Every structure is written in C-alpha cells, then in structure tokens.
Amino acid sequence: MRVKRYVVDSMPDALQKIRTDLGKDAVILNTKEIRTGGFLGLFGKKKIEVIAAIDGANTNSGGAAQRFAPQPQPQQQKVMSQEQPARIQSHYSDFPDVPDVIAPVSAKKELVTVSTSVETQKSFASQQSYSPVSVNAPNRVILKDEHLMEELKQMKEMMRKLTHASEETNLPEPIQKIEHRLIEQEVDPALVRQIMDEVVADFQLADEPVTDESALQVVRTKLGQVLQSDRSKQISPQTRVVHFVGPTGVGKTTTIAKLAAEQVLKYQRKVGFITSDTYRIAAIEQLKTYGTILNVPLEVVFSPQDLAKAFHNLAECDVIFMDTAGRNFRNEMYVSELNSLLKTQGNSETILVLSLTTKYRDMRAITNNFNKFKLDKVLFTKMDETDSYGAIVNVVHEFSLQLSYVTNGQSVPDDITEMNEWQIIDLLLEEPRA
Incomplete structure (x- = not known):
C-alpha cells in the first residue's frame, strides 16, 4: 500500500x-x-x-x-x-x-x-x-413568505370590505343610493365619502328627515361647489397665444379647428395657426385644410428656434392657436422639448386636452406630467363616446384646473360647447338607464 x-x-x-x-x-x-x-x-x-x-x-x-x-x-x-x-x-x-x-x-x-x-x-x-438542505431551504422559505403575504393581503382586503360595509350601514338609505351611483360613475371613492359625510352632517345640523329628493339636492350642491369657478371658460380676449397640449389620439387638431371657427365666425377675430406636430402622418395637411376653409394662415415649426420667425409672420393675427405633437407623455425628451415650445412672449393660455374615454388612472398620470407647464384649463373630448363622467370631477378636484370646453362629435365647427357643470352633475346623479 x-x-x-x-x-x-x-x-x-x-x-x-x-x-x-x-x-x-x-x-x-x-x-x-x-x-x-x-x-x-x-x-x-x-x-x-x-x-x-x-x-x-x-x-x-x-x-x-x-x-x-x-x-x-x-x-x-x-x-x-x-x-x-x-x-x-x-x-x-x-x-x-x-x-x-x-x-x-x-x-x-x-x-x-x-x-x-x-x-x-x-x-x-x-x-x-452544498447539501440538499442548503439548496432547497431558501426556496422553501421564499414559498412560505409568499404564502404568508398572500394570507395577509386577503385579510386586509376582507377588513377593508367589512369596514366599508359597516360605514355604509351608518348612512341613510337615500344617501347610500347616491353614493353607489357616484362610485359607478368612477368618482374618486375618497371624494365620494367626503361628500357623503358632509351631507349627513348638514342633515343632522338641520334636524331634518332624509328623503330621496332632499338628498339629491344637497349632493348636487356639494358637487357644484367642487366644479364651479369664478373664472371664464372661454378664451380671454387678452390672450395672444393658446397652447394645446395632450397625449396622442385625444383630438387636439380637430378641437383647434372648432375653436378657430368660433373665434372667426362668432367673435370676428383674426386667427393664426402654428403646428409643431411634424411626427404624425398628414397632421400638417389636416390643419392646413382647416386653415384654407377658415382663411387662417399656418406656420410650421420644427424646433423651438423656429418660433420667433413663426410669430413674426403671424404678427397681424389677434390670437394664435398652437398645436403640439401628441407624443408619449412619459418621454422625458418630449417633455423638455414641449417646455421649450411653450415659452412665448405676451399673454398666453395652456389648455390640456383629455379624452373622456381614457381611464382616470391614465388621466392622472397625464395631468401630473403636463402640469409642469402651468396648465390653465382642461378641455374634454369624446363626450358622446362614453356614459361615465366621474373623471371630470376627479381632475378638477385633484388638480384645481378650470373647466373650459367639451366636444361631443367630429363635426367642424359644431359639436363643441362650453362645459356646463350642472349638466355634468345631472348626468352623474341620474338613474342608470336599463
């Protein structure tokens, strides 16, 4: 050996x-x-x-x-x-x-x-x-932790439902019905609960019985306080430049044509167009067609450096509508570029264009992004394509934006009106159709 x-x-x-x-x-x-x-x-x-x-x-x-x-x-x-x-x-x-x-x-x-x-x-x-125990033990620990977290999540959801149910039982039946209606209209649940608490407090203070009619009247007043404002919805006569911003597909170009027709035909103001939407196919041709019909001159800018020349060529116009490219609002490069385009001299307004067919979660993200540019008003499109209007209340309440116009079709110059808060409130509170 x-x-x-x-x-x-x-x-x-x-x-x-x-x-x-x-x-x-x-x-x-x-x-x-x-x-x-x-x-x-x-x-x-x-x-x-x-x-x-x-x-x-x-x-x-x-x-x-x-x-x-x-x-x-x-x-x-x-x-x-x-x-x-x-x-x-x-x-x-x-x-x-x-x-x-x-x-x-x-x-x-x-x-x-x-x-x-x-x-x-x-x-x-x-x-x-390694040993089998050392290799398999982490997997068993991870699975155990995931199972525990899932159980905690289920318990939390159950407690939330029980709490919400107990709170609902404290509300009079007419107020409960209105609360359910507003939730179905996708009004923010936290705002709905706040309004319901104020309504209950008002009835307790007045020591009056709660009926369907009286509850609707008080809730209607509360929603009016959220949506109403002393500021004008129209484009101010002192405004020199109106910027229209928003994501893709909301109908900015068509909306600009409708408002331009209103300014030309109703107020006899001379309007000019500036477009920086050089990314969408036929975007310039679309606005040029509207400009030809309304006898409105059009300037195209490819960069912020072209703005000075465009404003010089439109110096005789009373108001200038500026169409921006509807690109991905999450793109930081686009945000920076758009910020440069919005730096104009003189009185200006920036109107955010949103579609009522967009989920409010996306609306919130869009508004948060464009709110960096000092938004003045919000304009809603495609009202005829939805029966849910809670997003209007949410945007105004969360971001304190002034309502302006709403569109309800594709016809130019028709299918655009000033936003009527009481009409929106009635749509929110009306009984759902069969």
Missing part, C-alpha cells in the same frame, strides 16, 4: 496530482479543510488536505498487468471496498510521516476511485460545497 498526502487549493488540483503520482486506480482516504501560514493561527489561507492511497499491486511496474486484468464484478467491488480499509490499517507503520492524518480514518469510510472525467470533478466539488 502506498499512501500520499496533498495540500492543495481545490479538489480539481488534488485529483490531477493524484492521477499523475498514483495513477487512475488510486483511492481517496480522507479530505478536510486546513489553514496554512498566518500568525498564531490567524490570517491563514484556506487549503484542502487530501490523503490518497494505492495498492502495492497497482504501482507503475504492475500497472499494465493490472489494466489488462479481468475487471471484478459489482458484487466483488463491494467486497473489495469493505476489505481495503482493514488492509490499509495494517500498513500504517510503514508511513511515519503522516500518522496524524491516517489515524482518524474510520474503517467504515467509503473509498472514492479517482476519475478523470469533468462530470466527476464537478460532482465532487458540488458535494463539498
């Missing part, structure tokens, strides 16, 4: 050295981590100590005969692997230089045959570093 001790950095290094020194038939008796160098046992480097051995009959001189000898059957291999530790133990005295390493080897320890294949080396290294 020939036994040899190796101190290496990794198991692949040990396997290579064992194969070179002892041959492919060598067996590994023991492996353990040790530290070498350092001071008083500190700051030492981690190493791996490997004890390998080979039977005297498998040395280089007899290696050829051994390789050509008949291979033992699996049952014989099992018997040999059980007998080898005992044979090695009888030869301990032949190796006085490594008795401290060989002595702790248990007689029951399995002997691992050295393999030169890459798969065996990877398997051995993975067995030294």
